[in-house]
Amino acid sequence: MINFAFRRLLFSCASLVLLAMLLVPVPTKAQYCTSRGCCPGRDDECTARYYDTLCYCDVFCNMTAMDCCPDFWYYCMGAPRPTLPPTEGPKYDYCIYKGVIYNPGTSIKRNCNTCVCRLGYDGDAEFECEDNPCLVDPITIDDVNDDYYLGWRASNYSFLWGLTQPEGVLYRLGTFPPGRAVSQMVEVIIQPEGALPERFDSREIWPGLIGEVVDQGNCGSSWAISTASVASDRLAIQSSGELNPRLSEQHLLSCNFRGQRGCSGGYLDRAWYYLRKSGLLSRACYPYHSGVAEDTVMRKLQCRVPYGSNRCPAAGVTSDLFVSTPPYRIAAREADIMTEIYRNGPVQATFNVKNDFFVYNRGVYRHVKQDFTASQTDTAQAGWHSVKIVGWGVDRSIPNNPIKYWLCTNSWGRNWGEQGMFRIIRGVNECEIESFVLGVWMQVGHNHMSG
Numbered sequence: 001m002i003n004f005a006f007r008r009l010l011f012s013c014a015s016l017v018l019l020a021m022l023l024v025p026v027p028t029k030a031q032y033c034t035s036r037g038c039c040p041g042r043d044d045e046c047t048a049r050y051y052d053t054l055c056y057c058d059v060f061c062n063m064t065a066m067d068c069c070p071d072f073w074y075y076c077m078g079a080p081r082p083t084l085p086p087t088e089g090p091k092y093d094y095c096i097y098k099g100v101i102y103n104p105g106t107s108i109k110r111n112c113n114t115c116v117c118r119l120g121y122d123g124d125a126e127f128e129c130e131d132n133p134c135l136v137d138p139i140t141i142d143d144v145n146d147d148y149y150l151g152w153r154a155s156n157y158s159f160l161w162g163l164t165q166p167e168g169v170l171y172r173l174g175t176f177p178p179g180r181a182v183s184q185m186v187e188v189i190i191q192p193e194g195a196l197p198e199r200f201d202s203r204e205i206w207p208g209l210i211g212e213v214v215d216q217g218n219c220g221s222s223w224a225i226s227t228a229s230v231a232s233d234r235l236a237i238q239s240s241g242e243l244n245p246r247l248s249e250q251h252l253l254s255c256n257f258r259g260q261r262g263c264s265g266g267y268l269d270r271a272w273y274y275l276r277k278s279g280l281l282s283r284a285c286y287p288y289h290s291g292v293a294e295d296t297v298m299r300k301l302q303c304r305v306p307y308g309s310n311r312c313p314a315a316g317v318t319s320d321l322f323v324s325t326p327p328y329r330i331a332a333r334e335a336d337i338m339t340e341i342y343r344n345g346p347v348q349a350t351f352n353v354k355n356d357f358f359v360y361n362r363g364v365y366r367h368v369k370q371d372f373t374a375s376q377t378d379t380a381q382a383g384w385h386s387v388k389i390v391g392w393g394v395d396r397s398i399p400n401n402p403i404k405y406w407l408c409t410n411s412w413g414r415n416w417g418e419q420g421m422f423r424i425i426r427g428v429n430e431c432e433i434e435s436f437v438l439g440v441w442m443q444v445g446h447n448h449m450s451g
């Protein structure tokens with residue numbers, strides 16, 4: 001196939017113009033979509049030749065890499081037609097994106113990638129973009145939503161848009177891989193319960209005793225949040241509601257620093273060790289403040305426990321420290337986990353978060369194996385995250401295809417997922433959610449210590 005540079009050489013050679021135009025129609029700068037037409041939706045055939053590559057005139061080009069033709073924005077999308085600066089001869093020494101002209105040296109941000117307009121040796125300018133895999137990948141969202149029988153739906157989240165995959169892992173997860181220490185925890189033997197109900201939700205069984213969804217912000221603190229959350233629920237349940245403070249995840253995050261990395265992640269066995277040895281203050285006494293602008297991943301946390309006479313600042317707030325016994329591990333068996341929740345309340349679960357989990361919107365999640373594209377190379381690149389399982393059920397929204405699920409509490413605020421909760425397929429150890437499940441007994445009665 002004759003290449004574009006060669007075609008332009010022909011073009012500039014007056015005697016051959018006519019011949020060249022007969023052989024190959026030579027597009028001038030503004031004639032890509034203008035000459036081939038626009039296509040609705042996604043159409044991988046809807047292309048025009050652009051230098052030595054292709055550009056696209058389908059609506060989808062606007063959601064993927066920067067592959068829309070230069071005239072796509074005003075010809076197909078009705079953006080204002082740019083007034084082109086005067087050019088010398090066939091040179092195009094500016095970049096164009098969404099109908100806006102950019103001079104060489106300027107840059108734009110596309111999702112998680114920065115694109116810089118650069119002048120090439122041939123005098124033409126083009127955007128050069130970084131090629132980071134982005135956390136929110138519009139292709140993944142599309143693939144998930146195109147597959148009705150998958151059982152879940154995806155959506156874009158503005159708080160995740162613009163982050164790279166590694167940034168998502170760093171900011172939004174924060175549990176270190178469950179290593180030997182968790183694997184070696186005592187596995188309890190659970191006597192099977194007769195018939196367990198088809199659906200179970202701790203929030204309905206123990207009303208007022210189960211914690212709300214929290215938002216970890218841009219801080220990898222799931223290790224502290226899930227631990228404090230399960231401990232609080234268990235304390236309230238085991239004391240029949242008599243002791244019902246929410247325990248302070250910030251206390252754990254800031255003060256359990258030995259071998260832990262604060263907003264850059266932590267180990268669950270060490271977190272539980274801290275609960276046994278030191279105990280936690282209430283959240284009312286020591287509120288969560290990480291994850292906001294000035295206190296994210298990068299900042300070193302300071303432990304500020306109000307000891308002794310320096311009691312909790314708020315009036316009427318207890319300065320008690322609430323202490324746990326050693327946590328125990330529930331075998332990776334569906335019935336065991338269900339029985340444990342049924343008898344004793346929510347459990348802590350650690351699982352391997354894949355990239356598509358971030359865009360979960362509703363339904364019963366299962367990981368989608370994706371086709372690899374240039375910017376989405378490694379779906380296995382993900383991290384470990386800990387959450388709370390509060391119940392289970394069976395989803396019957398797809399006719400003749402009931403899907404069993406776990407009902408879980410995430411820590412990304414109420415705008416994510418199903419009001420901050422998510423459901424994940426049950427009984428198949430999806431993303432290892434059944435592998436590392438922990439329960440705990442709190443010290444109730446007069447055992448909790450005063451700070």
Ligand SMILES: *[C@@H]1O[C@H](CO)[C@@H](O)[C@H](O)[C@H]1NC(C)=O
Pocket residue numbers: 063138156157158161
């Ligand atoms: C996702 O949301 C962000 C922020 O609201 C927005 O700028 C972006 O265009 C959206 N992306 C898609 C593919 O809808």
